[in-house]
Amino acid sequence: MYRVHNDGIAIWNPSVTQITLADYHVQVALRHGVNALKRVANCALPAALERRLQELGENKDQLGAAEHEELLALVTFTHERTIEKLQAQLAMHELEPFLVDDGVSQASQSSPS
Numbered sequence: 001m002y003r004v005h006n007d008g009i010a011i012w013n014p015s016v017t018q019i020t021l022a023d024y025h026v027q028v029a030l031r032h033g034v035n036a037l038k039r040v041a042n043c044a045l046p047a048a049l050e051r052r053l054q055e056l057g058e059n060k061d062q063l064g065a066a067e068h069e070e071l072l073a074l075v076t077f078t079h080e081r082t083i084e085k086l087q088a089q090l091a092m093h094e095l096e097p098f099l100v101d102d103g104v105s106q107a108s109q110s111s112p113s
Contacts, residue, residue, distance in 0.1 A: 021100075031099060033095065034096060040088035041089045043081065049074070053074045053075070056070060056071040
């Protein structure tokens with residue numbers, strides 16, 4: 001296996017172990033990554049924040065400068081969270097085919113003997 005150094009030169013290193021997608025540790029890492037992505041994809045705004053956004057949006061013509069700034073910040077925040085959710089869903093969709101279904105979910109809780 002080759003190891004590429006910072007200067008861009010590839011040097012043969014026979015001591016480097018080849019790792020495959022079926023490797024236990026790779027599967028555990030993928031499973032943890034997909035689980036984290038699921039949390040992002042399923043994340044919802046707190047109800048109080050949703051209510052405040054709706055309240056400000058319904059009264060946007062009567063808002064003072066501070067409330068208008070708050071509305072813009074909330075809209076920006078929710079827009080960014082929506083993008084993150086969509087990116088997480090896409091990444092999950094792309095990673096899930098690489099996960100092995102045979103016991104990895106249980107295996108992620110304990111190391112192999």
